[in-house]
Amino acid sequence: MKINLFNNYGKISFDSEKIISAIADYFSELEEAGVVLVDAEEIRALNREYRKSDRATDVLSFPADGDYLGDIFICVEKVFSQAEEYGHAPEREFAFLVVHGLLHLKGYDHCTEEEESRMIAKQEEILNAINYRRNV
Structure with missing residues (x-):
């Protein structure tokens, strides 16, 4: 998988490209996605425009x-x-949010308990496989 990283935020204190690369390597499909790093103001505007929720959130998938x-x-x-x-x-939080967003793009959801359980299990499987476990 190819994941394009766009940093609209600025300098961050961890290697986001390394994490993106590990996640992309996990998926063998010939798919592509984009990850855009933004500040609270920008994600709030996106959330307000597309989700009708006037608050900052952690991740949005389109x-x-x-x-x-x-x-x-x-x-x-x-x-x-x-x-x-x-x-x-x-x-670990960044890796989680990227994986969570990718799973949404791949059709996963968490609207029902069954869907949520399936999505959580897949997230943990991927995060464990790329060594970003909860205790990291």
Whole structure:
């Protein structure tokens, strides 16, 4: 899989390209996706426009058609605040949000308990495989 990284945020304290590369290597499909790093203001505007929710969120996925799966927008401030809240490294939180967004683009959802269980299991499988376990 090819994942294009666009940093609209600026300098961050971890190697986002290394994490993106590990996630892309996990998937063998000939698909492509984009990951865009943004600040809280930009993700709030996107959330307001496309989801009708006037608040900053951690990740938004916008599916496309064909081999290009779509784009994932990640709020960098949320990466750091949620990592602190959940007691793990920002790298792990970033990896989680990228995987979560990719799974949405690949058709996973969490609207029902069954869907949520399936998605959580797949997220953990991928994060464990690329060595970004919860305790990292």
